[in-house]
Every structure is written in C-alpha cells, then in structure tokens.
Amino acid sequence: MENVILLLLGASTYHKGIDIGAAEGSNLIAICDGVISFTGFLGGGGYTITLSVNNMKITYCHVSPNFIVQSGNIVKKGQIIGFVGPKNVYGVPGNQYKDSNGNPTNGSTTGPHLHLGVRVDGKYINPLVLFEK
Numbered sequence: 001m002e003n004v005i006l007l008l009l010g011a012s013t014y015h016k017g018i019d020i021g022a023a024e025g026s027n028l029i030a031i032c033d034g035v036i037s038f039t040g041f042l043g044g045g046g047y048t049i050t051l052s053v054n055n056m057k058i059t060y061c062h063v064s065p066n067f068i069v070q071s072g073n074i075v076k077k078g079q080i081i082g083f084v085g086p087k088n089v090y091g092v093p094g095n096q097y098k099d100s101n102g103n104p105t106n107g108s109t110t111g112p113h114l115h116l117g118v119r120v121d122g123k124y125i126n127p128l129v130l131f132e133k
C-alpha cells in the first residue's frame with residue numbers, strides 16, 4: 001500500500017483541510033514528530049486520529065477503526081499511524097451520516113479518502129503550507 005501523504009499533489013482545494021483520494025487500507029504517516037491526542041469517532045470526520053505538536057493539531061479523518069496508535073503515544077515523522085478507512089462503518093452509536101442506500105458512513109464521506117486538517121492555536125490553516133520547502 002502507498003503512503004497517502006505522498007499523494008498530496010492530487011489533493012483537492014482547501015476546506016478546513018484537504019481531501020486526498022486514496023484506497024482503503026493505504027498507510028497514513030505522521031507528518032511531523034508529535035503526540036497522539038485523540039483516536040475515535042468524531043461526527044462528520046468519522047473515525048479520526050489527531051496528532052498534536054506544540055500549538056498545532058493535525059487531524060486525519062475517515063480513517064480505519066483498526067487503530068494502531070492511541071492517545072498519549074509519541075510518534076516520529078514518517079511513522080505509520082493508521083490506515084485509510086472504509087466508506088461504510090457499522091455499529092457506531094450516534095452516527096448520523098448515511099449514504100444514498102441508507103448505510104451508515106465513516107462520517108461525512110462519499111468514498112475512501114483522507115481528510116487532513118491542520119489547526120494552529122485552534123484556527124484552521126492550509127495543510128499544504130507544511131509541505132512547502
């Protein structure tokens with residue numbers, strides 16, 4: 001499986017983050033050293049992993065519920081921290097998101113992809129600035 005972050009050139013435009021089309025099961029890697037501060041289901045984000053570093057929070061949304069990290073884990077840049085999730089997830093209490101067939105979805109999503117959001121001091125920034133060098 002490919003590493004999703006390497007597919008950034010195919011990313012959509014900014015909307016509190018970017019969407020990166022990728023196959024279910026593709027690796028999600030830490031874009032910087034940091035601490036995992038959340039893993040769980042988060043409304044429209046579906047299954048979500050949050051990576052925190054200083055005043056920055058990086059959220060990976062619509063991920064696989066098979067988490068390989070948990071809150072408090074220290075991770076290194078480039079480390080695999082999870083996987084792109086499925087479109088449909090079942091048995092999540094309170095999940096209000098459904099597809100056109102009425103099947104529950106992994107948050108607000110129409111198919112497997114990564115939504116990458118970055119907040120600095122609580123305000124969303126365009127994640128692509130992190131990749132400009």
Ligand SMILES: [Zn+2]
Nearest residue numbers: 017018019115
């Ligand atoms: Zn998105």
